[in-house]
Amino acid sequence: MINNSLCNFSNSVNEHNKEKKTKVVIVGATGYVGIEILRILQGHPGVEVTAVIGQSFVGQKISNVYPNLRGIFDMECSALDIDSLPELGDIYINCLPHGVSKDYIPLLLEKGKKIIDHGGDFRYKKADVYEKWYKTKHPLPELLEISVYGLPELYRHKIRNASLVANPGCYPTCSILGIAPLLANKIIDTKNIIIDAASGVSGAGRKTDLMYQFCECTENFKAYGVATHRHTSEIEQELSILAGEEIMVSFTPHLAPMKRGMLATIYANLKDNVKVSLDELIELYREYYKGETFVRILDKGELPETKNVVGSNFIDISLVLDQRLNRVIVLSAIDNLGKGASGQAVQDLNLMCGFPEHTALTNPGLYL
Amino acid sequence: MINNSLCNFSNSVNEHNKEKKTKVVIVGATGYVGIEILRILQGHPGVEVTAVIGQSFVGQKISNVYPNLRGIFDMECSALDIDSLPELGDIYINCLPHGVSKDYIPLLLEKGKKIIDHGGDFRYKKADVYEKWYKTKHPLPELLEISVYGLPELYRHKIRNASLVANPGCYPTCSILGIAPLLANKIIDTKNIIIDAASGVSGAGRKTDLMYQFCECTENFKAYGVATHRHTSEIEQELSILAGEEIMVSFTPHLAPMKRGMLATIYANLKDNVKVSLDELIELYREYYKGETFVRILDKGELPETKNVVGSNFIDISLVLDQRLNRVIVLSAIDNLGKGASGQAVQDLNLMCGFPEHTALTNPGLYL
């Protein structure tokens, strides 16, 4: 995929399957999600990135914007030209905020292209939920019927055949996978689910807001968007589907002074008539996620830490049972830029394009 | 208080009240709590630190152990010699873990000395609760009748007259003050209180455990002690007293990659028959904490951040009302070494020794 590159090792690595590569276009490539997708795709033998679209850096090498890519991927950023867009690739990954991709998605679909979108627009079953939480008119409600929520562990088969995949938000990925087995097995009270989560600062994207300045963030911890964060609605939609009843949750995001990483601490009361041991709970999770490459259910007594998943596409999940309160506490950790965004996008891409699901995603977390 | 010092400015600052100073002995002065007390007391016009006891550094200047004190406070660390201990001071602040102070507290009390203790031992009304959560026999259960829980906002008058004050844990301080007005006003369901909190690493003390090494902590977020942390029992004791009924809570501490600071996010369901607006909730908190110097109830829409209280003795509290769920979310922030330990110890000292409560505690948070 590195044919626009100065990279000394590109040829030998990728020579063997040059002709058959899937052409990937990244729209909004210069944000943190886009650049992490680019970084991951350097190790993907089956794709070729044919365009990186970044309005703020048109004509500049992306390796000038992100010098870590120097000599490895030196393609120039191009402008978003809707007319020529369909010619550029086979699959398009949109890394821009909600409301932007509407301008070109219909055309791409018409031309038979595949799309992975990172905005909130196509994550919803109903336009009115989107409109309520995003406080804006839905641009293309008719596409909600064909769009698929890009969480492979829940919608793998639909993703395989989808043209339009809406990659879930980072908090929803971490929360939904954390709580799904409890709801699917109908062992918890659905009225008192509380999700308390913390994220690294990269979750906010590459912005120049004062609140994300180093001196404002470092050595600081705070909550934000309490009881109002948009991801609440996304979490509630998916939990409701899993439970077969309407569920509302408390969701509180926090900002932790680190680049990457996300941890959700989830509280749910067991139903009065449910008697379950911690061993049984762990087994129930392992059964639910059997065969899932990227879900690791930790052993009894182990707790997830973000450093174990940062840089990877894994989600680590632990169960704690508070018998005094007949309450389950689930802890789930992801890299907000990995399984929470870019890694999951590549996982979706692999499913949509027929690659083994783990292609380019086999790196362990960084730890250090 | 700096008469053992090389400090150029000590005399002029403190000259006027030299003869009347209260003699303070700090036992365990070389830990993070002890050293922060020392730092705070540099600005206290009414006390003189007459001994700093630190077993690991006997004979060394404390300013060699903490070079920030160089030229300001250069006293030598002394050994803990129980026989001579009572001669050293008027008030003793014990900064060692639970179980240690039992060896000298009875003697000090007998000699009419005052004590502020940072261990868990004397925070409890009943020895069996301590014994259950600390998994050890209580050394001096007979003292539980005279010891006072050192939370001035709840026990100011008792602290004034106490000989033995047990300074609360950092998480209990942050949690109890956060939730007290709700319980005192009996507007919440006592069955579903959930406290999710994060602390900076200094809360663990000055230890050399691998888990607190820089490379293991930085850029990492994790929970620990889930459903088993000792502070749970301390929180439950005080909440039960406030509510007049036995209360159990979920309490989950997290470790955030920062030195200082603590934030608690507290969830409680309003009673079914309670109708209250956010304005009324805020007013209820302001009324409850009326006249309290160190409690700041934030305005509607404002949320606390640890950087605003770090370096100070303040607690910042915000209220959020989730009307969809009839649930209150309280956010409270302290410096775990300030209001959560050393600052509160000085506040207690001021009460016990007849100084204005805010003496040496008027610094705003650092922000930067």
Add this chain to the structure above:
Amino acid sequence: MINNSLCNFSNSVNEHNKEKKTKVVIVGATGYVGIEILRILQGHPGVEVTAVIGQSFVGQKISNVYPNLRGIFDMECSALDIDSLPELGDIYINCLPHGVSKDYIPLLLEKGKKIIDHGGDFRYKKADVYEKWYKTKHPLPELLEISVYGLPELYRHKIRNASLVANPGCYPTCSILGIAPLLANKIIDTKNIIIDAASGVSGAGRKTDLMYQFCECTENFKAYGVATHRHTSEIEQELSILAGEEIMVSFTPHLAPMKRGMLATIYANLKDNVKVSLDELIELYREYYKGETFVRILDKGELPETKNVVGSNFIDISLVLDQRLNRVIVLSAIDNLGKGASGQAVQDLNLMCGFPEHTALTNPGLYL
């Protein structure tokens, strides 16, 4: 000084000298230097801040901009109105960048006011040096004759009588004090002085530039302004005066992933004919800085760390003698916001207004 405040403790603390307080106006109060001056002045018994001027926040309480000040200092930010400016105070501290204060300094001087300026404008003896390094015409070259370089350890007596004091840059403060005794004693070769320094991010001020975003700064180390940083000229001017000959130096600033703190590592070759031991070097420094409250010359074998000075007005200096190379290595550490900016400004204010030089500056470093 807290008469515009809600603060419970303000009165008792300051009652006794209310009538005689010096009126301080801070122009550019909402930047990091301004706010740190405000924080320091909370502990100053002899001054009253009568106006905080911050163009971006006119009409807002400064405690809304910096909530650490809530309840302690809640004055509203006012606009810069040059006509009414002279009525507001006795001494004006300008915390805005170079080129701004020119608009009101002449008027203030005319009205007999005192000024401490943080821009580069009045730090120079010669306008052409300023013009070369700042690449702009000097606005008021005639004032260079009366302005005093606000480094008390070198210019204490001039500062006492000055109307216009130019507070030195952070790097120059750290560098000049680090090397002054070597030059004053004429024991080093003046041709190969190299100053390699690192600063925390607050040195850049409260900016929203992408390069100072948390995710761009954390876990990153880099040099900047190599061989071109403006502070080079300020350092060279003062070193040349000390040496009695023109000196040019290499100065390389680096950005370290921390809020505050600055360390300079300074290399200088001893003159061929100079034989000096490390003990003698240390003694020479201690003699040079005899009586200086804020300069701490460390013992042999000790090295400065920024955490020991952060939050204070101290500079810690160590000497190392590399006998293999006949080279001295000086290490000096300050808080870039303390002795490097705001602390030194208050030290200058104390001198200019007749307070004891250490007033409000007696805090030790934070360490934690």
Add this chain to the structure above:
Amino acid sequence: MINNSLCNFSNSVNEHNKEKKTKVVIVGATGYVGIEILRILQGHPGVEVTAVIGQSFVGQKISNVYPNLRGIFDMECSALDIDSLPELGDIYINCLPHGVSKDYIPLLLEKGKKIIDHGGDFRYKKADVYEKWYKTKHPLPELLEISVYGLPELYRHKIRNASLVANPGCYPTCSILGIAPLLANKIIDTKNIIIDAASGVSGAGRKTDLMYQFCECTENFKAYGVATHRHTSEIEQELSILAGEEIMVSFTPHLAPMKRGMLATIYANLKDNVKVSLDELIELYREYYKGETFVRILDKGELPETKNVVGSNFIDISLVLDQRLNRVIVLSAIDNLGKGASGQAVQDLNLMCGFPEHTALTNPGLYL
């Protein structure tokens, strides 16, 4: 290489070349260098890690010690049993400190095994230099004749044929590559070379020393080992070889509050008779490093940052020419665990075992 693993994707990734894999044994696998080698080797198609030796964790899965490896590499740590050691592998990577590998290196060499050593022992041409700087008797001086300094850019051909490669220290790698072209081209004065460098904390290894605790390191910057650091001797040896004359340098390491990353700022005076432009200097470096995969000479005006190389095996080098002083300032950045240790070890392994030199090392830096 993941045949001891639970990993779902191991088979498909590595199936094709299972039988021919080179067997790698990592001694001291549970330190930071060892674990990073393991992490890199997960992406290496030609090797199989057959044993991970870690005395402190014998019998534990390495994925319990480093849970990022869970499900990917779950091999048990084994004890160091010298007798059976030669049967375990084809190539041995020693990640223990100096002085340890002497116990088994002779036996391994005798059995025809290859060794990459991370101690200082075999980096020297002369035992007495080692003995002077390490203050211990050299254990196996006779091996210094056959050991090769594992810096591929200087000794590629020797490494290819070596049995015993001494992987350079992190500071020497960063410094030597930074300055080599200047010395090889004989354009600098060899008397005033100054290397001022900063490293992330992982450079100290996985230790529990108090000085590397989070609260002691974060938000702190300091120098250490000034004029005495062992790496000085390693740098001087290699620079002397390059220059053809004995060279002594000032080398000052600093500790920066970050996990990974290293930056060297190198000062050298151009010879009086040398006239060279910055463009020519850059060209001279590019010529010197022509064909080198992992050396990136930045364009004029660009400066290296550690975030661009962290997680990779690259070294980024910039040149600055201070014409006022006729002095070159070289800035070079590496990942101290990448090109400074584990990455370079894999690069050496690739050379020694006949793999393409970049195998498993093609990842760009992380940036985030």
